[in-house]
Amino acid sequence: MNIMEPEGIKKQAYDEIETALNSADLEAVRLKYLGRKQGKITLALKELAGMSVDEKRKNGPFLQQLKSDIESAISFREKEIGEKGAVIDVTLPPKKIEVGHLGLITQAEDEIRRIFEGMNFSVIDGPEIEEEKYNFDSLNIPADHPAREMWDTFWLKTEGKKKYLLRTHTSPVQIRYMERHEPPFQIISPGRVFRYEATDATHETNFHQLEGLMIGKDISLANFKFVIEEFFRRFFAGKTVKVRFRSSYFPFVEPGVEVDVKLDNAKWLEMGGAGMVHPNVLEAVKYDPREWQGFAFGFGIERLVMVKYGVPDTRMFMSGDLKFIKKF
Numbered sequence: 578m579n580i581m582e583p584e585g586i587k588k589q590a591y592d593e594i595e596t597a598l599n600s601a602d603l604e605a606v607r608l609k610y611l612g613r614k615q616g617k618i619t620l621a622l623k624e625l626a627g628m629s630v631d632e633k634r635k636n637g638p639f640l641q642q643l644k645s646d647i648e649s650a651i652s653f654r655e656k657e658i659g660e661k662g663a664v665i666d667v668t669l670p671p672k673k674i675e676v677g678h679l680g681l682i683t684q685a686e687d688e689i690r691r692i693f694e695g696m697n698f699s700v701i702d703g704p705e706i707e708e709e710k711y712n713f714d715s716l717n718i719p720a721d722h723p724a725r726e727m728w729d730t731f732w733l734k735t736e737g738k739k740k741y742l743l744r745t746h747t748s749p750v751q752i753r754y755m756e757r758h759e760p761p762f763q764i765i766s767p768g769r770v771f772r773y774e775a776t777d778a779t780h781e782t783n784f785h786q787l788e789g790l791m792i793g794k795d796i797s798l799a800n801f802k803f804v805i806e807e808f809f810r811r812f813f814a815g816k817t818v819k820v821r822f823r824s825s826y827f828p829f830v831e832p833g834v835e836v837d838v839k840l841d842n843a844k845w846l847e848m849g850g851a852g853m854v855h856p857n858v859l860e861a862v863k864y865d866p867r868e869w870q871g872f873a874f875g876f877g878i879e880r881l882v883m884v885k886y887g888v889p890d891t892r893m894f895m896s897g898d899l900k901f902i903k904k905f
C-alpha cells in the first residue's frame with residue numbers, strides 16, 4: 578500500500594464493501610485490506626516498524642483509524658446483508674403477490690352445478706328479493722296458514738298489492754320457472770336465502786340452498802332416489818353413500834320426505850327436504866296435475882359443505898376469517 582494515497586485506498590475499500598452482495602464477497606474484501614498476511618492495511622502497519630519516530634507519529638494514528646473505519650464499515654454491511662438475506666438479486670423470481678379466490682360456498686356451488694349439468698339438469702337463477710306470492714302463496718302456503726311459521730321472514734316494503742321479502746328459501750324459483758316453461762324439464766337452482774332468526778353453529782340469517790325440480794309424465798320418488806343418490810355419490814366422491822327417506826311435511830309437496838345420507842360407516846345425517854310436487858302448486862302455474870307430476874327438493878349448501886370438508890360451525894363461512902378462507 579502506498580500510504581501516500583490514503584484517501585484513494587479508503588474510497589476503494591468503501592466501494593467494495595458497499596457493493597458486496599453476500600458474506601462471501603464481504604469476506605474477500607476483509608482479506609484484501611485486513612487479512613493477517615496479505616491485507617493492505619496490515620502490511621502498511623508492519624512497514625511502520627521500520628520507520629523513524631517522526632514518521633510513526635505521522636502515519637500511525639491515521640493507519641489505525643483507517644483500519645477501524647474499514648472494520649466498522651464491514652460489520653455494518655454484514656448486518657445489512659443479514660437483514661435483507663442476499664441483497665437484491667434481480668435474477669430471482671419475484672415474490673408472489675397474494676390474490677383472492679372464490680369462497681368455499683361458491684366453489685361448492687360450481688361443483689354442484691357441474692354434477693347436475695352432467696345429469697342433464699339446467700341451472701336457473703332467481704331473485705333474492707322476492708314477492709310474497711312466489712315465496713309463499715303459490716307454494717301452497719296461504720297468508721294465514723300456520724306453516725308460514727316454518728320460515729322466519731325478513732319482510733320488506735309493500736308496494737301497491739305486492740308484498741316484498743328476502744326469500745326464505747329457493748323454492749320460489751320453481752314457481753317462476755314453471756310459469757314460463759312447459760314440461761317436461763329438470764332444473765336446479767342454487768342460491769342465497771335469508772332467515773330472521775338467532776344464529777348458532779347450525780343456523781345463519783344468510784345461507785345457501787340448492788333447489789331441484791323435475792316435471793314429466795311419469796316421474797316418481799324412485800326417479801328422485803336415483804338422481805339424488807347419484808348426486809351424493811359424485812359430490813362425496815370416494816365414500817360409499819346410502820340414502821333414506823323419512824316421511825315429513827312441507828306444504829308444496831305430497832308426500833313430503835326428509836332426505837338422510839349415510840357416508841361410509843358414519844351416522845345418518847339429515848340433508849334437506851323433498852317430495853312429489855303438490856297438485857295445488859301445479860295448478861297455481863296452470864299445469865294439469867292429472868297430466869304432469871314430478872319431484873322437488875331443497876338442500877342446505879352449507880350443510881353439504883360442512884359434511885364434505887368437516888367444517889364445524891356454519892358461521893365460519895361468513896366470518897371473513899383469513900385462516901379459514903385460505904384453507905380452501
Ligand code: DAH
Pocket residue numbers: 745746747748788789827829830849850851852873874875876
Ligand atoms: N324450501 C324448504 C325449506 O327451505 C326445503 C324444501 C323441502 C324444498 C321440500 C323442496 C321440497 O323443494 O320439496 O325448508
